[in-house]
């Protein structure tokens with residue numbers, strides 16, 4: 001493997017192969033021989049011995065090359081596959097500002113990074129300028145950028161707004177953006193990034209939870225101030241203040257200055273995975289998606305049972321990617337997941353969910369992190385599945401999803417039904433996430449979130465008049481007039497009981513009954529256990545994911561299907577047009 005790397009480095013146009021540690025290994029065979037000549041032992045060798053050593057060395061080298069040839073071919077095949085599919089779906093990774101310093105400043109580090117990316121089908125890399133108070137040096141960034149570009153990669157920048165200026169009174173690593181010196185520092189960092197890159201991602205710490213006296217005063221005055229400009233705020237609530245603050249600071253301190261320095265600069269806002277709390281901390285997904293050039297989406301569902309990182313069911317990756325994808329439209333780029341709190345199986349589930357959610361890119365956060373703990377095993381498992389994942393992306397791209405509309409208006413409040421959509425998606429019910437009232441959907445799921453919409457009640461009443469089916473949470477039903485939900489054959493109440501995770505306890509007979517009713521408008525039937533992900537497409541194509549640790553026996557449209565533990569099965573109905 002190491003020799004294979006050395007040989008590839010030699011043909012890599014961006015590689016200074018002689019400096020590679022692995023080439024060093026090859027050269028050492030010769031060096032050892034020459035060194036032996038200079039020693040007493042060497043001097044005592046007769047010609048026959050030296051010839052024999054030489055032959056043995058060449059034999060060893062030849063055998064090593066023969067053994068490694070398939071690996072070399074496999075690595076090259078992975079890279080070729082990735083390049084050929086990059087317009088449909090690409091894999092990417094991020095080098096944090098600290099990674100740029102610690103892992104990309106030497107020839108050895110750069111070569112290892114290039115090799116790792118090629119082996120992982122990564123064709124796009126993000127080189128970060130700032131994180132946790134540390135700004136990466138220009139020379140290191142430029143050197144790494146040149147190396148990756150020279151090796152055939154697409155390269156962009158990234159900024160993580162942590163430990164930047166005045167700390168928030170809430171989460172200490174987050175900033176107070178009411179503070180003008182903090183705004184100025186922020187601007188300088190984005191100007192720096194824009195001087196280096198045409199595309200700059202903002203990692204998902206781009207929010208605030210500060211409630212200092214300056215923020216408090218501005219909130220009460222209903223006024224956001226950025227430099228010499230001030231902007232009115234709709235109300236004196238914290239969520240209105242923070243959303244207006246983050247939008248204005250985005251426009252005035254991030255987007256505008258970056259484009260002034262580099263008119264080609266494209267700014268990407270990457271949304272975190274905790275979508276039901278966005279509004280509290282200043283993420284306004286509609287106005288920010290409009291303001292930024294592109295959006296990315298956190299799809300790191302991790303392991304549901306992990307004591308530190310758990311609690312998020314796997315379906316969330318699909319839900320959030322689709323929900324934000326509906327808001328971002330053509331601006332929607334990729335999903336982003338990491339290795340924290342994952343096993344090989346849950347890591348690969350994140351990969352599938354991201355692509356089933358329609359992502360055009362899978363960002364593997366982050367190179368440095370993936371070198372330790374569960375990272376290497378996760379990546380090994382991912383590499384095995386990459387050809388199938390790219391094929392999945394191709395199939396997903398040409399199809400429309402079908403299923404129950406799942407309505408979450410932007411900035412809606414979950415109350416006691418947080419992230420209920422993720423859990424409903426685990427019940428084997430295909431969802432079509434949306435942020436606007438789903439007037440044209442054949443059937444829909446409604447939760448407390450719907451109440452964010454002014455006039456929801458009358459829109460819902462009209463919906464019911466049309467005879468379409470509505471699955472309604474008990475929490476929402478309790479807040480609506482009785483006549484809207486009671487005694488109607490086209491309404492079913494879903495007992496969430498203020499505890500969405502309790503849905504994972506529903507029995508197979510209960511779920512089979514629910515699915516038979518909810519899926520009828522789509523002409524499909526499904527029986528089987530809980531924790532099944534059912535992705536349905538308008539042409540009848542389907543994907544079944546089994547999130548259980550034991551095989552699942554399902555019956556889909558009358559056909560028995562066994563889905564392996566933590567595995568998946570799928571069927572694509574029609575021919576996919578070539579791109």
Ligand SMILES: [Zn+2]
Nearest residue numbers: 176210212215
């Ligand atoms: Zn503050």
